[in-house]
Amino acid sequence: MKCRVCRGPAIIDLPRHNANFCSEHFIQLCLRQTTKAIDDFSMMKKGDRILVAVSGGKDSLAVWDLLSELGFLAEGLYVGLGIGEYSEASQQYAETFARDRGLTLHVVPLRTEYQFDIPTASKATGRVPCSACGTSKRHVFDQFALDNGFDVLVTGHNLDDEVAVLFGNTLRWDIGYLSRQLPVLEARQGFPKKVKPLVRLTEREMAAWCVVRGIDYIVDECPLAAGNRHLAYKDVMNQVEERSPGTKASFYLNFIENMAPLLVDRHESDVSAIGSCSRCGAPTGAEGSDLCAFCRLRDRASQHEPVSVDLLIKKKSRS
Amino acid sequence: MKCRVCRGPAIIDLPRHNANFCSEHFIQLCLRQTTKAIDDFSMMKKGDRILVAVSGGKDSLAVWDLLSELGFLAEGLYVGLGIGEYSEASQQYAETFARDRGLTLHVVPLRTEYQFDIPTASKATGRVPCSACGTSKRHVFDQFALDNGFDVLVTGHNLDDEVAVLFGNTLRWDIGYLSRQLPVLEARQGFPKKVKPLVRLTEREMAAWCVVRGIDYIVDECPLAAGNRHLAYKDVMNQVEERSPGTKASFYLNFIENMAPLLVDRHESDVSAIGSCSRCGAPTGAEGSDLCAFCRLRDRASQHEPVSVDLLIKKKSRS
Numbered sequence A, B: 001m002k003c004r005v006c007r008g009p010a011i012i013d014l015p016r017h018n019a020n021f022c023s024e025h026f027i028q029l030c031l032r033q034t035t036k037a038i039d040d041f042s043m044m045k046k047g048d049r050i051l052v053a054v055s056g057g058k059d060s061l062a063v064w065d066l067l068s069e070l071g072f073l074a075e076g077l078y079v080g081l082g083i084g085e086y087s088e089a090s091q092q093y094a095e096t097f098a099r100d101r102g103l104t105l106h107v108v109p110l111r112t113e114y115q116f117d118i119p120t121a122s123k124a125t126g127r128v129p130c131s132a133c134g135t136s137k138r139h140v141f142d143q144f145a146l147d148n149g150f151d152v153l154v155t156g157h158n159l160d161d162e163v164a165v166l167f168g169n170t171l172r173w174d175i176g177y178l179s180r181q182l183p184v185l186e187a188r189q190g191f192p193k194k195v196k197p198l199v200r201l202t203e204r205e206m207a208a209w210c211v212v213r214g215i216d217y218i219v220d221e222c223p224l225a226a227g228n229r230h231l232a233y234k235d236v237m238n239q240v241e242e243r244s245p246g247t248k249a250s251f252y253l254n255f256i257e258n259m260a261p262l263l264v265d266r267h268e269s270d271v272s273a274i275g276s277c278s279r280c281g282a283p284t285g286a287e288g289s290d291l292c293a294f295c296r297l298r299d300r301a302s303q304h305e306p307v308s309v310d311l312l313i314k315k316k317s318r319s
Helices: A023-040 A058-069 A084-101 A110-114 A118-125 A129-147 A159-172 A175-180 A203-213 A229-243 A247-272 A293-302 A309-318 B023-040 B058-069 B084-101 B110-114 B118-125 B129-147 B159-172 B175-180 B203-213 B229-243 B247-272 B293-302 B309-318
Strands: A012-014 A019-021 A050-054 A074-080 A105-109 A152-154 A193-195 B012-014 B019-021 B050-054 B074-080 B105-109 B152-154 B193-195
Touching (some): A023 A058, A023 A203, A050 A129, A058 A084, A074 A084, A074 A110, A074 A129, A105 A129, A110 A129, A118 A293, A118 A309, A129 A152, A129 A293, A159 A175, A159 A203, A159 A229, A159 B247, A175 A247, A175 B247, A229 B229, B012 B203, B019 B023, B023 B058, B023 B203, B050 B058, B050 B129, B058 B152, B058 B203, B074 B084, B074 B129, B084 B105, B105 B129, B110 B129, B129 B152, B159 B175, B159 B229, B175 B247, B229 B247
Parallel strands (some): A074 A105, B050 B074, B050 B152, B074 B105, B152 B193
């Protein structure tokens, strides 16, 4: 197996590019794909104040590393979700990465700052953990970016993530969700600009990036996410990809090019229907409450006695 | 396992309806779902002259049987594709079905009427057999329906067929194809009205219908279709369905309800861009030829010496 560029020994085969790469030229490929995503979708420019949403997993550490390599100045924010040992280990990976590279990492623990954690929120509201977690992370990242004057919030969503979400939204033909599934969401009332520089790179490529670059990250999936629908969709799309390499990339990129423009009106009308939370000022949907989804979640979860992650997992495996 | 309606012994479980049915109430369910499709989408009315595209497989014989049970007067058309023993056996099933029920079956053999068959067309043009077959069947069915004054052409596409095609078109976000994927295509210049009354019923349900109603049909897949992409898509969507019963139906029906209306403009502009074949008068796309796709296929295939289906399969399995 030889590198397509230099004919030296390759370390990775990429069927959708119909090519193999050595570590040096694999690194160049990843930098090029990231640059292309940033440029094609006008994600950010040098000198912007950039905040990366950091989980301690491969994608968020890889995107932070890639941006640093490309000369962008980015700080990180880790949100402590309180998911037992999994959260403790994740935080250590994030802190070690930042310290070794002289990067600034902010940490916001939900329990200390907001008096709840994800296992407790899930139990208190009866919602699946991933749903409570998504609401919490979105709120804390958005708020932190706005309060601290960042120009853009970066997340590590890779091609596989976007493809799985797009597949789920397509299965339901949920036009509202489809209209918002873009690599860039512009800043607007109560929301920072949000961008996804890894949309042209896969999960497997980001794992390889971390290996090649010597980045230690938390390898385990979140114990509360195991068996969720998102993972099942990834599995299905990987089967399609194996049969026809390049399908995942064309599914996502053709959506952005062919379909998203037809949904712009829906996106605009969605955006204009938003109000403000009477407590924290964050945007609210039209759910008939003057509190945002996060404040409502927090109200219920912070009044509940703390629930351990083990208890939640045991209950899940019994049902 | 008990019938949801009468509590008698059930013969089939239908997870998406979260119910089991005895043969009598299964038959009623199928008749009801067919009626609902016909009514919801204004497919046809009693007294219309109806032509069913008959292959000898379970779906086309089931839809013909269902329409007859519901009091519609329908004749059948079988197109002889020249796919060796597979075609011979298919034709016998179609003829036996029609004869036993006193129904009228027309037969158009491609070789006799148009001087080619599918294996030869595939070899002569280098196209995959399913593509040459689709072009040929569409042309012959459309032409026969128009020439003989039928009001509507019925095909036996079931929910699984529509879901697999929709999934394929969605993977590419092919807006033109998506805009045409409707349960009813109205008659227009050179095309008869075309309808799919089985869109609310699955492949498995149509197999069960044939068993319950004592309909013999060709069980084998076409030997030239084995391993095609369409079958792979069905496989993937069945995995999703197994995890979440009802997903296939909601994928298709939500597309029709939520997305198809947003694509109407595309469909209209597509329709208006059509010309007429200078030889047969059939509609042509904007492919830079004055002949339609069928006449071009026929020109090349009829000049080629006949190719046996076995030769084509051997060649395929070697590659």
